[in-house]
Amino acid sequence: MSTLAMLTATGKVWRLNEVQPEAAAVCTGFTELDQALAGGWPVHTVIDIQSQTGIGELRLLLPLLQQLQQADKMLICIAPPAQLSAQMLEQAGILLSQLLILKPQHAKEAFWAAEVCLKSGCCSTVLQWQSTLSVAQLKRLQLCAEQGKCSHILLRTPQQQLALPVALSLRLNADRQGLAIDILKRRGGSPRGRLLLDWQRHYPQLCLPLVTTQRHSHQPAATPSAADQTAATLLSQTA
Amino acid sequence: MNALWLYLRFASLQLDLLYQEAVAPDCTGPATTANKQQNRAICLIDNQNLQVCQLNQAATEAGIRQGHNISLACALCAEVQLLPYQPELEHNQLQQIAVLLYQFCGDIALDPPASLWLRVDPVLQLYGGFPALLQLLRQQLPGLQILLGAGTTAAAARLLAFDQPLPLPLLPAQAFGTTAQHKSEHAQPARPEVSPELQQLASLLQGANPALCALAASPLPTAVLQQLNALGIVRLEQLLALPTAELGRRFPKSLWLYLQELTGLRPAKLDFYQPPELFSDKLELLYQCEYVAQLQGPLTLLLKKLQTYLQQRAQHCYLLQLQLILREGEPIELHIQSAQGEYQHQRWLSLCQLRLEQLKLKAPVIQLELCALQSCLRPEQALALFDRSLGALTTAQLQSLLLAKFGPQQLFQLNTVAEHRPFKANQCLSLPAHSSNMTRHYGQSKPQPNTLTKQHQAITQPPLLRPALLLTEPVPLQAQVELQPGIERIVSGWWDGQAIERDYQIGRNAQGQWCWLFKDKTGWYLEGYFA
Numbered sequence: 131m132s133t134l135a136m137l138t139a140t141g142k143v144w145r146l147n148e149v150q151p152e153a154a155a156v157c158t159g160f161t162e163l164d165q166a167l168a169g170g171w172p173v174h175t176v177i178d179i180q181s182q183t184g185i186g187e188l189r190l191l192l193p194l195l196q197q198l199q200q201a202d203k204m205l206i207c208i209a210p211p212a213q214l215s216a217q218m219l220e221q222a223g224i225l226l227s228q229l230l231i232l233k234p235q236h237a238k239e240a241f242w243a244a245e246v247c248l249k250s251g252c253c254s255t256v257l258q259w260q261s262t263l264s265v266a267q268l269k270r271l272q273l274c275a276e277q278g279k280c281s282h283i284l285l286r287t288p289q290q291q292l293a294l295p296v297a298l299s300l301r302l303n304a305d306r307q308g309l310a311i312d313i314l315k316r317r318g319g320s321p322r323g324r325l326l327l328d329w330q331r332h333y334p335q336l337c338l339p340l341v342t343t344q345r346h347s348h349q350p351a352a353t354p355s356a357a358d359q360t361a362a363t364l365l366s367q368t369a
Numbered sequence: 370m371n372a373l374w375l376y377l378r379f380a381s382l383q384l385d386l387l388y389q390e391a392v393a394p395d396c397t398g399p400a401t402t403a404n405k406q407q408n409r410a411i412c413l414i415d416n417q418n419l420q421v422c423q424l425n426q427a428a429t430e431a432g433i434r435q436g437h438n439i440s441l442a443c444a445l446c447a448e449v450q451l452l453p454y455q456p457e458l459e460h461n462q463l464q465q466i467a468v469l470l471y472q473f474c475g476d477i478a479l480d481p482p483a484s485l486w487l488r489v490d491p492v493l494q495l496y497g498g499f500p501a502l503l504q505l506l507r508q509q510l511p512g513l514q515i516l517l518g519a520g521t522t523a524a525a526a527r528l529l530a531f532d533q534p535l536p537l538p539l540l541p542a543q544a545f546g547t548t549a550q551h552k553s554e555h556a557q558p559a560r561p562e563v564s565p566e567l568q569q570l571a572s573l574l575q576g577a578n579p580a581l582c583a584l585a586a587s588p589l590p591t592a593v594l595q596q597l598n599a600l601g602i603v604r605l606e607q608l609l610a611l612p613t614a615e616l617g618r619r620f621p622k623s624l625w626l627y628l629q630e631l632t633g634l635r636p637a638k639l640d641f642y643q644p645p646e647l648f649s650d651k652l653e654l655l656y657q658c659e660y661v662a663q664l665q666g667p668l669t670l671l672l673k674k675l676q677t678y679l680q681q682r683a684q685h686c687y688l689l690q691l692q693l694i695l696r697e698g699e700p701i702e703l704h705i706q707s708a709q710g711e712y713q714h715q716r717w718l719s720l721c722q723l724r725l726e727q728l729k730l731k732a733p734v735i736q737l738e739l740c741a742l743q744s745c746l747r748p749e750q751a752l753a754l755f756d757r758s759l760g761a762l763t764t765a766q767l768q769s770l771l772l773a774k775f776g777p778q779q780l781f782q783l784n785t786v787a788e789h790r791p792f793k794a795n796q797c798l799s800l801p802a803h804s805s806n807m808t809r810h811y812g813q814s815k816p817q818p819n820t821l822t823k824q825h826q827a828i829t830q831p832p833l834l835r836p837a838l839l840l841t842e843p844v845p846l847q848a849q850v851e852l853q854p855g856i857e858r859i860v861s862g863w864w865d866g867q868a869i870e871r872d873y874q875i876g877r878n879a880q881g882q883w884c885w886l887f888k889d890k891t892g893w894y895l896e897g898y899f900a
Contacts, residue, residue, distance in 0.1 A: 215835050230768070
């Protein structure tokens with residue numbers, strides 16, 4: 131083995147054409163997911179998230195939203211399924227003064243708004259709840275996101291549609307321990323299988339105690355007692 | 370230096386401007402349309418006596434003259450187009466001309482319906498002499514027939530303009546050269562190249578003697594004129610030769626006053642023109658617009674005028690009022706606002722279009738009226754030279770764009786209040802519709818430091834978990850849920866009639882959704898989801 135080959139193999143010398151352009155990525159806030167996504171969420175692009183409502187899909191995105199917010203840049207929520215809670219967003223460190231919620235009446239209007247906001251160059255993130263989007267529409271959104279340097283996150287119910295032109299496509303499934311994430315598509319990488327995101331550390335109240343007999347032995351014994359502790363502190367009576 | 374007054378008579382103002390406005394927004398060259406228009410005979414008919422009062426060249430060639438009645442005009446030229454003469458419209462157009470000329474000359478007095486005075490001696494030096502000023506007038510008012518009279522007093526200028534009017538020659542054919550000249554005119558007001566034609570005109574104007582004028586052209590009352598005529602006094606010089614004391618005894622005071630004004634012994638009583646504080650303009654449509662899309666052309670024209678107005682004053686505008694006057698029924702009034710303040714017509718046009726798209730016209734539009742309601746001095750903006758992507762908006766611009774499209778009913782902002790009751794603590798507020806300076810407002814609407822929750826956070830570790838999605842009204846719990854240990858009891862609000870006594874718990878339903886539930890005296894309810 132030549133010296134050059136040895137150096138190349140160890141990564142001390144590399145060829146310029148092998149280097150992939152450093153894709154900007156934002157830390158997801160969850161170590162397992164960071165590894166699976168090779169660094170974190172891609173930015174200035176469209177992220178497709180297929181999920182049922184209410185299983186923790188927004189909590190997964192909170193670190194991303196928090197990190198992307200900048201001075202003079204807005205966070206736009208288009209057509210949320212219910213009223214977003216100001217308290218919860220504030221707890222997550224999101225500036226409410228930069229948040230704008232849009233409730234359009236038609237899907238066409240929502241698409242118009244998404245396009246305008248993405249292109250405007252003054253938004254950090256556009257969160258959109260919309261189930262039906264054509265491939266052509268998604269391509270347009272992708273171009274707008276690149277032009278305006280803005281991330282577009284599309285939240286939809288689980289779809290059968292295949293191969294959408296998005297940078298990242300995830301399907302979230304409810305799990306007793308947190309979230310089970312299927313990486314359906316990742317640009318510049320092969321999709322990995324199912325990833326289980328354990329929320330014990332982040333949101334212990336949103337995890338069920340393990341009752342399945344096979345897994346119980348793997349789990350440290352501290353879990354039930356920790357849950358008891360939080361339960362005790364939670365019982366707070368207010369005036 | 371003696372005063373020099375210039376009196377401008379617009380002989381056919383309404384006719385000259387008739388097609389100008391229609392032509393301007395079109396992409397087709399104005400020259401071709403103008404040619405078409407010239408080929409067709411048009412006469413304006415005075416409604417009072419039903420006689421021709423203004424006519425174009427084609428009509429003159431056909432043999433029609435001023436004062437002909439309708440049947441005579443139609444007999445002379447079968448294809449003649451007859452339009453009613455509208456003095457109010459002409460007066461409005463005169464105002465527009467005054468707006469335009471006010472940039473070049475400060476002393477303007479209107480003489481309705483279609484004439485005005487300019488006091489030009491203070492600005493002669495600025496523009497490099499009288500001929501150069503005449504050229505400037507021609508460039509600013511292309512296509513208008515102008516009859517001039519000049520004198521040392523306002524009354525003398527008027528008398529000359531009516532008795533011995535001198536037409537201001539139209540621009541020579543090389544239109545491109547003149548427009549280029551017009552542009553450089555701003556940078557370099559004193560241009561020596563003035564056509565000999567204009568120089569000759571200037572000397573003629575200055576050399577004219579009002580004493581030779583016929584008194585019939587003066588604004589004296591008819592009774593006085595008849596009296597003078599009976600005495601054989603026809604020209605002004607005859608009148609001036611008479612001793613003033615005699616005149617005062619035999620004629621009414623108006624004649625004496627007029628003579629004083631004419632000779633400059635008494636200053637003329639003129640209402641000098643003052644530019645309006647607010648921009649307001651109307652546009653009569655030549656055809657009835659049934660579709661909103663057709664309004665774009667006329668609206669662009671109005672917005673361009675607005676842009677010029679604002680640019681000259683270094684202002685921008687926050688709120689526009691657009692009135693669509695319909696053929697029948699109530700006029701539609703639209704308020705279009707911009708959070709940042711705009712002056713460029715393209716930006717306003719896109720905002721207006723968003724509003725107009727939602728509109729359904731019950732009847733065709735016949736007139737547009739635009740009024741700038743909130744305008745103020747434009748602050749200097751420091752823009753980065755390289756870091757601006759094309760078409761980038763500011764947050765305020767984006768907000769006004771969304772507001773124009775969706776209205777305040779569909780746009781919301783969130784806020785928190787230091788409260789225990791969830792429906793009070795989480796506020797969803799619609800965007801204020803008529804705040805002129807939204808950016809400042811939003812800057813301040815940062816939520817107050819939430820002292821109560823902070824105290825809670827100090828006591829209870831970790832902070833209270835709140836759902837991401839809240840239902841507008843709690844719904845009775847239908848499905849079976851797996852409850853998590855831990856109860857949060859909220860008993861509050863007995864002081865304001867919205868008392869609650871609830872035990873909140875977190876639960877997971879069969880689909881794996883995390884629900885925020887509470888139990889009160891009436892039963893179990895679902896209030897939100899931990900999305």
